[in-house]
Amino acid sequence: MMNNNRIMRPVREYFKQNWGILLALFGMCLVFTIFGNNFLTQTNIVNLLRTCATNCYLAIGVQLAIILAGIDLTGGALAALSGVICVMTFENAGLPMWAGIVAGILIGLIVGFINGAVVTYTEIHPFVVTLAMQSICRGTAYLLANGSPVTTTNRSFSSFGTGMLGPIPLPVVYMTIFLIFDFFLLNKTRTGRHIYAVGGNETAARFSGININKIKILVWTISGAMAGFCGVVLAARMSSGQPATGEGYETDAIAAAVLGGTSFFGGTGTVGGLIIGVLIIGVISNGLNLMHVNSYWQFVLKGIIIIVAVYADRMKQKRQNAAK
Amino acid sequence: MSAIGSSHNTECMWGETMSKELLRMEHIVKTFPGVKALSDAAITVHAGEVVGFMGENGAGKSTLMNVLGGVFPADSGDIYIEGQKVEIHSIHDSQALGVAFIHQELALEPYLTIAENIFLGREMKNSMGMISKDKMAEAAKPFLERVGLHVDPNEFVGRLSLGQQQMVEIAKSFSLDAKILILDEPTSSLSEKEVNILFQTVNDLRKQGMGIIFITHKMAEVFQLCDSVTIMRDGEFMGSLKSGECTESQLIALMVGRDLGNYYVRTFNEPGAVVLEAKHIHAGKRAVDCSFRVRSGEILGFYGLVGSGRSELMKAIMGLDPMDSGKVYLDGEEVKKANPMYMQEKGVALVPESRKTEGLLLNNTIAFNITLPILSRFINHLSVNTSMEDKIVEDGAKALHVKAASNRVNCSTLSGGNQQKVLLAKWLATNPKVLILDEPTRGIDVGAKAEIYTIINDLAKSGLAVILISSEMPEVMNMSDRMMIMSEGRITGELKHEDYTQELILKYAMGVEE
Structure with missing residues (x-):
């Protein structure tokens, strides 16, 4: 009985909270299975998950920033910078391959830390700070790479992004590990609750003795590190650090987070919701490709989805306010 | 009662100007999904009368005033203005009938001037068809005069004190030809000095024949300012008394349905050593x-x-x-x-003044709020000791008699009094030696106040050092x-x-x- 409760209650809650987007996901899959070619094949599912993975790295960070009632727009550009630095470290500077991977993640971490520190201590809106940082990262990536991709022939590096663990691509394995970490962070640690508290009501959190500055800096640092990791995986997959890569990735990450029920008002958002959000974004790209729809339509569609999802959240808030 | 204000003669008012009935609301019913907010509400206001409007939180005062103000319509019931039966379907209807509702949270534009605020949406233009600040400033003057606000109409509203901003709101209602003025707890954020000025203005308005509904939780204000008191309980009209002929305990008895007697609870004991x-x-x-x-x-x-x-x-x-x-x-x-x-x-625990901004996360659960400062007691090494968490929350909420369906409901669904108890429970969970309470009974009803006093008294008795x-x-x-x-x-x-x-x-x- 006890066991039943501990397992079944969260499951029921999950469906109750997310039935809308689950239904949407299911419906999309159904449509693509019927009208697309080879949607439900093992190769395609593996492909689908692989694209989901890179978006998911960014989305984890972006969701944390949104829970803090902030935003992180640095993701795509930072991933490009990290990829360039990663490859240059072992191709140009002659250091070992692993040092490149560390350097890529490290640059993400540092940029994220700077984002967090600037947001915290200058009280400039995170939108402005991270938008500016996006530009700085993109520019730096082009400058370092001299405008063209930095290529590598290092096999073991490329396997970091293209390798498989049995039938599962490595990026999907990384994604799973990060999601588990994210879940524990948000649900099983003090820091997680503090993140929700600071996002829900910063002043009340301060009065509760929470170190707000620490939480803010931590969240943007995590987000930066995730972008750094994303950049390394992308570079490994393409066997090159490309300064132009990752354009518009932050849009996908934001879309995934808001689809998953993360509110721009701050203080709410779950890992379970995020997973569905990431899957929906992945399924849309993948399915439309299979149906040979012009890929530019995807941009249009994702934009519409963001507005609809945020509007749905707005309505939910209104209903809650009316119920008071 | 108090040394301040209060020079009007109640007897005289009832005799001369109080003949004309301005407003009568009867048998008003309003149901929200799941709640019957008003079951049989009523209020009557005469010209030149200040009606104190009292009741516990959730008694339906605001709901009735929202019906009058056109925020939402009633399900049934009659509204008469100057003897004429009227229908109010919108805020616009209500304004056209001469009702002005001054909300607790003022709705002024801080970056516009006083005159611009008064004529917002009805801006005056010069011969060129451009907005004329001079014309509006000139037109605003008599209204400001009437409320006794001697400030340049071209001053930005954001630079005024809260009390002055209230006056601007009242002046704005004059420009809309208001006959009936609703003031929703107007003194709650004013200093004593500003309260005096407000009372003077209300007295002046009374002399000018306005009907004023004065929503308040403060007994002193009722006796000092109001001609009569209308009391509601559970969405029902409980009675209307002349304030000169009733006592505090009579009013309280009507509000809570029981005689609370002296609702301050304090048993003094010998203090111990200096703590802070x-x-x-x-x-x-x-x-x-x-x-x-x-x-x-x-x-x-x-x-x-x-x-x-x-x-x-x-x-x-x-x-x-x-x-x-x-x-x-x-x-x-x-x-x-x-x-x-x-x-x-x-x-040392500080229970802050503002429940909404400093105290609670309203969109989180009671449990989340109570445990926020003491997470380390049950979250360690990636594991949450839920039974311990539940116990801390259960004990805290029970000790303070928090009334809620469960500890997993959001604090936004609770009444002010219960929110205050959650806030207290949150800080008591930290086992403080010194408890600093900043306005612990602000904006909560009489019944909840009495409970809070009992709690504070018990805490002091148990040896806590309390700053109130x-x-x-x-x-x-x-x-x-x-x-x-x-x-x-x-x-x-x-x-x-x-x-x-x-x-x-x-x-x-x-x-x-x-």
């Missing part, structure tokens, strides 16, 4: 050379007019705001680094052993319980030099 001592605290202009000490088992009252620096002094001591100089001692030991986390660990900041003089007078009185950032007086008199306290609070 502050010496020469300076924090900008907000706190200037403040020193005080509080003993265990003692309630130290802090009285002062709004803005006198009481909350600011406490925030500086807690490390929530910067402190320029001064020393804080806990159990005789100097506190080296004042920050909220450290003070909390050392057993309040803007309600009777509250501090009845509950505290000793009182510090502040004015403009300075401690201007200290009184023992036996020396309390309203005149003396107010003199210190207004900073009157001997």
Whole structure:
């Protein structure tokens, strides 16, 4: 009985909270299975998950920033910078391959830390700070790479992004590990609750003795590190650090987070919701490709989805306010 | 009653100008999904009458006023304005019928001038078809005159005090030809000085034949200002009494349905050792050379007019705001680094003044809120001890009689009184030695107030050192052993319980030099 409760209650809650987007996901899959070619094949599912993975790295960070009632727009550009630095470290500077991977993640971490520190201590809106940082990262990536991709022939590096663990691509394995970490962070640690508290009501959190500055800096640092990791995986997959890569990735990450029920008002958002959000974004790209729809339509569609999802959240808030 | 204001003659008012009925609402019913907010509400207002409108939170005062103000329509019931049966379907209808609703949260544009605010949406134009600030400023003057606000109509509203902004709202209602004025707890954020000015204005408006509905929780205001009192309970009209012919306990009995007698609960006991001592605290202009000490088992009252620096002094001591100089001692030991986390660990808890902004996360559960400062007790090494969490929450909520369906409901669904109890439970869970309560009964109903007083009394009895900041003089007078009185950032007086008199306290609070 006890066991039943501990397992079944969260499951029921999950469906109750997310039935809308689950239904949407299911419906999309159904449509693509019927009208697309080879949607439900093992190769395609593996492909689908692989694209989901890179978006998911960014989305984890972006969701944390949104829970803090902030935003992180640095993701795509930072991933490009990290990829360039990663490859240059072992191709140009002659250091070992692993040092490149560390350097890529490290640059993400540092940029994220700077984002967090600037947001915290200058009280400039995170939108402005991270938008500016996006530009700085993109520019730096082009400058370092001299405008063209930095290529590598290092096999073991490329396997970091293209390798498989049995039938599962490595990026999907990384994604799973990060999601588990994210879940524990948000649900099983003090820091997680503090993140929700600071996002829900910063002043009340301060009065509760929470170190707000620490939480803010931590969240943007995590987000930066995730972008750094994303950049390394992308570079490994393409066997090159490309300064132009990752354009518009932050849009996908934001879309995934808001689809998953993360509110721009701050203080709410779950890992379970995020997973569905990431899957929906992945399924849309993948399915439309299979149906040979012009890929530019995807941009249009994702934009519409963001507005609809945020509007749905707005309505939910209104209903809650009316119920008071 | 009190030394302030109150020069009008009630008898005279009833005799002369009170003949004409302005407003009568009868048998008003309003149902929201799941709740019957109004079951049989009524109110009557005459020309030249100030009607005190009282009732516990959730009694339906605001709902009835929202019906009158056109915020939402009633399900059934009759509304008569000057004897004519009317229908109110929108805010616009209500304004056209001469009703002006001044909400607790003022709805003015801070970056527009007074005149621009008054004529917002009805801007005056010059011959060129451009908006004319001069014309509007000129037209605003007589309205400002009527409310006694002697400020340049071209001043930005954001630079006015809250009391002055209220006057602008009232002036705006004149420009809309209002006959009936609804004031929703207008004094809750005003200083005593501003309250006086407001009361004078209300008295003037009464003489001009306006009908005024004055929603309030404060007994003193009713007796000081109102001609009659209309009381609601559970969405029902309970009665209307002439304020000159009733007593506080009569009103309270109508509101809560039982006689509370003296609703301040305080059994004095011999205080113990000094727990917290502050010496020469300076924090900008907000706190200037403040020193005080509080003993265990003692309630130290802090009285002062709004803005006198009481909350600011406490925030500086807690490390929530910067402190320029001064020393804080806990159990005789100097506190080296004042920050909220450290003070909390050392057993000092500040229950802040504003439940909504400083106190609670309204969109989170009761459990989330109560456990926020003490997560380390049950979250360790990636594991949450849920049974321990539940127990902490259960005990906390039960001890303070929080009324809620469960501890997993959001605080936004609770009444003000219950939110206040959750806030108290949250800080009591930290097992403090010193409890600083900043306006613990602000905006909550009489029944909940009595419960909070009982809790505070019990805490003091159990040996806690309690600091009670309040803007309600009777509250501090009845509950505290000793009182510090502040004015403009300075401690201007200290009184023992036996020396309390309203005149003396107010003199210190207004900073009157001997």
